[in-house]
Structures are given as structure tokens and as C-alpha cells.
Amino acid sequence: MTNHDAAGAVRPLTLAWVGRHLDAGERIVGTEVLHGGVTAEIRRLTVAARGGGSRALVLRSYVDPFYVEHAEDLLHRETAALTLLAGTGVVAPELVAVDPIAAQCEYPSLLMTHLAGRTVIDDGGLEACVPLLARQLVAIHAVRPATRPRDYVTLTTADTVVVPRGADAAVWAAAIDVIRGPVPPFAGRFLHRDFHPGNVLFDVTPSGPAGPRITGVVDWAGASWGPADLDVAHCSTNLALLLGPEWGLRFAEAYEEAGGVLAADASERLYWQVRDGLAFSEEVRVASQPWREAGRTELTTRAVEERLDAYVTALLNAAS
Known part of the structure; x- marks a missing residue:
């Protein structure tokens, strides 16, 4: 062997x-x-x-x-x-x-x-894959299990958030206040719960006339029941850290363009977006290591902290 x-x-x-x-x-x-x-x-x-x-x-x-x-x-x-x-x-x-x-x-x-394909996290090829990610997530949320899986879990609290070094304390205090509020009402959906480019496989054969296509989705250990906004927010945060804050903001739009339905109220959407962004503050080092191993060596812990700060700030600015 x-x-x-x-x-x-x-x-x-x-x-x-x-x-x-x-x-x-x-x-x-x-x-x-x-x-x-x-x-x-x-x-x-x-x-x-x-x-x-x-x-x-x-x-x-x-x-x-x-x-x-x-x-x-x-x-x-x-x-x-x-x-x-x-x-x-x-x-x-x-x-x-x-x-x-x-x-x-x-x-x-x-x-x-084993599924064919590979992940795409480079800042060039990933941009073209964002609409595919959105359509794939809509398809996941359309699954209707006969037996409802366990409810989603979020562990981050206002007391566990780690404010990045050099971040605007007032901005982060405002973000933390967002998740102090009550959980918004939601229509439950089947969630992947860790949907992001690193868990999606693509066929990116250059000769393919139709461009890249998704060949499968992996890592279903977090599958659960909860708001579609939570899965969308998680992928948005990943895109913001991989590509820049503007891509995190765009993913929700791409999801809706693909037929997905998010919370109607802007404050409810903000709750889930901010909650997922703040969750990353506790695990920046762990989350960024696989990206560096995959070739994104510029995504040091410090660089990812700075992108996370920029994304959280962008979320609050967009809501104001």
C-alpha cells in the first residue's frame, strides 16, 4: 500500500x-x-x-x-x-x-x-463561482426532510466576542449590541450549517464550454434546522474574508437572485449577518489555517482579522 x-x-x-x-x-x-x-x-x-x-x-x-x-x-x-x-x-x-x-x-x-472536483478559494476563480454557490444553497434549503433534524446551534454570545486589535471599539460595541437582542422569528429550513467555498467541490476544466460547475457538497456534520439567513450569513462571512467585505455583502443578493428567500425585515437580516461575523472573531486562527495550507498564504491571522473588522464595519454601515 x-x-x-x-x-x-x-x-x-x-x-x-x-x-x-x-x-x-x-x-x-x-x-x-x-x-x-x-x-x-x-x-x-x-x-x-x-x-x-x-x-x-x-x-x-x-x-x-x-x-x-x-x-x-x-x-x-x-x-x-x-x-x-x-x-x-x-x-x-x-x-x-x-x-x-x-x-x-x-x-x-x-x-x-469520494466526489470528483476540487475546492476553489483563490481570489480569481472564486468570484466566478459565487452565483453557483448561491444556487446550490437555494437547492439545499429546498430539501424537505421527512424527519426534521435537530435545531441549529450558535455558541457565540456578547461576552465571548473577541474584538480584533486596532478595531473601532464603538463599531464593535454596536455590533455586539445587535446580538444582545432577541432571536428574530424565522421559517425553518434544512441547513448545511457550514456552507462555504471550502466545502463545495467544482469542476473547473478550462476546456468546459459552460464554465465551472459544482460537482458536490461535503462536510454535513452540522446539518440542522433553522433560518436560511444563518447559512447565507456563514457563506457571506467566508467570502468577505477570502475576497473582501464587498463580496460578503453581495452574497445575500446572489442568493435572492437565485430564488432564495431571506428575512423580510432588514434588522432581522442584520442580526444573522452580524452574529456569524462575530462568531468568526473567536476562531480566526483556526479558520484561516486551512486557507493558507491551500495556497492563500497572504491570509495570515492578522490579515483575516483586518478583513473581519472591515466586514463587520461594512455590515453596520450598510444598515445605517
Whole structure:
């Protein structure tokens, strides 16, 4: 078996578990670490068939003690989401096997099919993909599960926000006041809950006459029920940090142009936009590291803090 990365080796118990879920005559011939994940280790497994040919699977394992504690819930949610999406037009990985309590593996793990395509986070190609992201999110919100998933969770409070160094204290105080208010009423929708360019795969073949197209959406561990505004706000914040504040402001417009429906009241929209922006203040270092690993080396922690400050300021200015 070939390891394309020395860290790519699958642990013995997990390797045996995967083997029990392969087709007859198949065997793992290669592993490769997939970078970009924050909460779990992700590996691509190359599986060869006895008569020739091969396919790829993806193995997600929660190894960090903090996430191991929450892995059972995360894996149950992702399992339910992948099962649900198999009968829809939203392309997601197919579930192969799951061990949510590490009964057979070293760590809680999920095995799924591998989707073709790649993420696009460079500041040139990503701009062309924004309308596609908006249409894809509208399609996700159109899914109607027979059993409603658990309600969304937001952990950021007025007391946990981290004001970036050098930011206008008055602006951030006003932003924090926005989330002190009551949660606006909303019509519930099926949410991805971590929808952003890093979790969307594209075919960007230069020779393609139709331009880039989405080949699938991954990382459904946060799938839940809540306001469409929350998913839109999360993608908006990511775009603001990757491309600049103006792109964060534009995404809500792109979502509506694609047929999506957001809160009718501007103050209600602002609540969700600001809430997600402030949530990033607590995890700038963690959120920006995968972007640098993917080639956006200019997105240092400090640079992302400055973009976040500019975006929060832009949100409040647009609302005034």
C-alpha cells in the first residue's frame, strides 16, 4: 500500500474496519491525507478491485479530544444528512459505513464515497463561482426532510466576542449590541450549517464550454434546522474574508437572485449577518489555517482579522 503522505497511514483497527466494508476482492492500495479539515482527520483511500480498476473512498476520523467528545452526535447528524440527500438533487457523498462510538475503530469514524472536483478559494476563480454557490444553497434549503433534524446551534454570545486589535471599539460595541437582542422569528429550513467555498467541490476544466460547475457538497456534520439567513450569513462571512467585505455583502443578493428567500425585515437580516461575523472573531486562527495550507498564504491571522473588522464595519454601515 502506498502512502502519498507519511501521515496518511490508516490505524490498524480502522484499516480492518474499512476492509470489512469493501466489496469482495477489493483492497486498499493507497492513502492520502486530505488537507483543509479543522475538526477531523480526513484521508482519501484508493481501493483496487481484483479484476482491475479502482475507486476512491473518504475516511473521516475524529481524533482531537474535544471533537471526540462530540463525535457521536456529529457522526449521527452527518449519517442522517447523507442518507436524506441520496434521494435529492443535492450531490453529496454516499454513506458506506459509520462507527460513531469507536466500537471497532481507534477513533469515531465515517467512511463515504469520494466526489470528483476540487475546492476553489483563490481570489480569481472564486468570484466566478459565487452565483453557483448561491444556487446550490437555494437547492439545499429546498430539501424537505421527512424527519426534521435537530435545531441549529450558535455558541457565540456578547461576552465571548473577541474584538480584533486596532478595531473601532464603538463599531464593535454596536455590533455586539445587535446580538444582545432577541432571536428574530424565522421559517425553518434544512441547513448545511457550514456552507462555504471550502466545502463545495467544482469542476473547473478550462476546456468546459459552460464554465465551472459544482460537482458536490461535503462536510454535513452540522446539518440542522433553522433560518436560511444563518447559512447565507456563514457563506457571506467566508467570502468577505477570502475576497473582501464587498463580496460578503453581495452574497445575500446572489442568493435572492437565485430564488432564495431571506428575512423580510432588514434588522432581522442584520442580526444573522452580524452574529456569524462575530462568531468568526473567536476562531480566526483556526479558520484561516486551512486557507493558507491551500495556497492563500497572504491570509495570515492578522490579515483575516483586518478583513473581519472591515466586514463587520461594512455590515453596520450598510444598515445605517
